[in-house]
Amino acid sequence: MFGLPANRGDPGSGHKLFSLLMKSLPFKPRARLRPQLPALLDRMLLVDLARTLAAILSVLVIIIVSRKFLGILARAIEGEVSGGTLSTLLALKILSATSMLLPPASFLAALVVLGRLYRDSEMAVLAAAGFGPARTYQSLMWFVLPVSILGAVLALQVMPWSERQAQALMKRDEQGADLRGIKAGRFNEFSRGDVILYAEELADDGSMRNIFVQSRSGERTGVVIAEQARLTTNDNEEHFVLLSYGTRYQGVPGRADFVVSEFEQYAVRIDDPNPTSRGTEREGRDSLSLLRSGTPRELAELQKRLAIPLGILALGLLAVPLAKVPPRAGAWGNILKAFLIYIAYENLQKISHGMLISQKAPLPVAFGAAYVAVGLLTLAILIRQVGWRWFLSNLGFRIKA
Numbered sequence: 001m002f003g004l005p006a007n008r009g010d011p012g013s014g015h016k017l018f019s020l021l022m023k024s025l026p027f028k029p030r031a032r033l034r035p036q037l038p039a040l041l042d043r044m045l046l047v048d049l050a051r052t053l054a055a056i057l058s059v060l061v062i063i064i065v066s067r068k069f070l071g072i073l074a075r076a077i078e079g080e081v082s083g084g085t086l087s088t089l090l091a092l093k094i095l096s097a098t099s100m101l102l103p104p105a106s107f108l109a110a111l112v113v114l115g116r117l118y119r120d121s122e123m124a125v126l127a128a129a130g131f132g133p134a135r136t137y138q139s140l141m142w143f144v145l146p147v148s149i150l151g152a153v154l155a156l157q158v159m160p161w162s163e164r165q166a167q168a169l170m171k172r173d174e175q176g177a178d179l180r181g182i183k184a185g186r187f188n189e190f191s192r193g194d195v196i197l198y199a200e201e202l203a204d205d206g207s208m209r210n211i212f213v214q215s216r217s218g219e220r221t222g223v224v225i226a227e228q229a230r231l232t233t234n235d236n237e238e239h240f241v242l243l244s245y246g247t248r249y250q251g252v253p254g255r256a257d258f259v260v261s262e263f264e265q266y267a268v269r270i271d272d273p274n275p276t277s278r279g280t281e282r283e284g285r286d287s288l289s290l291l292r293s294g295t296p297r298e299l300a301e302l303q304k305r306l307a308i309p310l311g312i313l314a315l316g317l318l319a320v321p322l323a324k325v326p327p328r329a330g331a332w333g334n335i336l337k338a339f340l341i342y343i344a345y346e347n348l349q350k351i352s353h354g355m356l357i358s359q360k361a362p363l364p365v366a367f368g369a370a371y372v373a374v375g376l377l378t379l380a381i382l383i384r385q386v387g388w389r390w391f392l393s394n395l396g397f398r399i400k401a
Contacts, residue, residue, distance in 0.1 A: 099154035103311035114323035144316035152309035164284035190270035
């Protein structure tokens with residue numbers, strides 16, 4: 001029965017029989033100790049998904065970062081940012097944009113790859129071999145779980161770090177922005193046009209000669225003419241032009257009640273009072289400190305970061321039933337429907353974000369409303385495609401015919 005060798009007197013026949021018996025046993029004790037690796041089909045699907053994600057993510061990052069970089073480039077032209085800082089800021093913006101774009105990029109990659117399998121009738125062949133929705137989810141998890149872990153690391157650690165580094169670079173450049181922005185023989189605007197400065201000569205050490213400064217505060221306008229001036233910063237890191245030996249004229253244009261005064265030293269502030277907003281500072285805070293603070297705005301910032309890994313998981317589960325299209329469907333399949341669903345998902349995230357800040361919704365509802373909605377939609381589409389019997393049977397319920 002086991003195909004015994006013809007020569008029963010062979011001393012090695014017992015060993016061969018034992019080997020055949022061990023091969024015929026259905027239970028292998030050591031098989032449970034080995035880690036389960038992805039099958040060949042899983043690896044092929046994983047490689048295809050990774051390549052598609054890299055292509056989509058590259059295009060999206062280039063589009064988003066180029067728009068942000070144009071604003072930084074405009075500030076560099078105005079002298080607010082040094083040229084050496086541009087490359088570093090560009091790299092930091094790429095990290096932040098990659099983190100924010102991972103959920104839509106992974107969602108689109110899963111739709112494209114799975115949709116192609118349906119259009120080329122490859123999924124029908126796999127279904128005939130037992131590769132159903134449950135097996136599709138198992139294969140997709142080899143892609144979704146690592147990407148969600150990567151998204152969690154980027155959102156909770158890398159993105160706040162890159163924001164802090166960008167803020168430090170911008171703050172350092174703002175301290176020297178006034179010197180770079182001042183050009184000899186030109187009218188230079190500061191404080192959103194409220195201060196206009198003209199220097200006839202500008203030395204290498206930052207000192208200026210023959211200065212004209214016009215400052216505006218409400219309806220009153222002040223004009224200062226001085227022989228010398230230099231830039232200075234106080235303890236609060238506010239920038240001033242310190243003028244020496246000059247005359248100051250202050251009053252309302254059109255009236256004769258001008259005040260004329262002479263001085264030895266006079267300071268004019270030339271930067272905005274609040275160059276950095278609280279929202280920008282909050283984006284650079286550590287995730288653990290946001291959780292410990294417990295205030296609505298800090299928790300809303302934490303919610304925005306957690307939305308990246310959770311969104312990858314939720315949208316990845318939705319992609320399996322949503323990618324099912326007829327073989328003769330167009331090249332884009334359900335991309336338009338997925339785009340509309342993603343817009344609704346993002347709007348629901350923003351509504352939850354605003355309700356958390358205004359304290360109009362409890363914390364669990366604000367954090368989980370969008371994912372519950374996506375989960376219910378996934379369940380509805382899946383049940384519509386495979387039916388209740390398949391769904392209940394996969395949950396362990398016995399269905400009688």
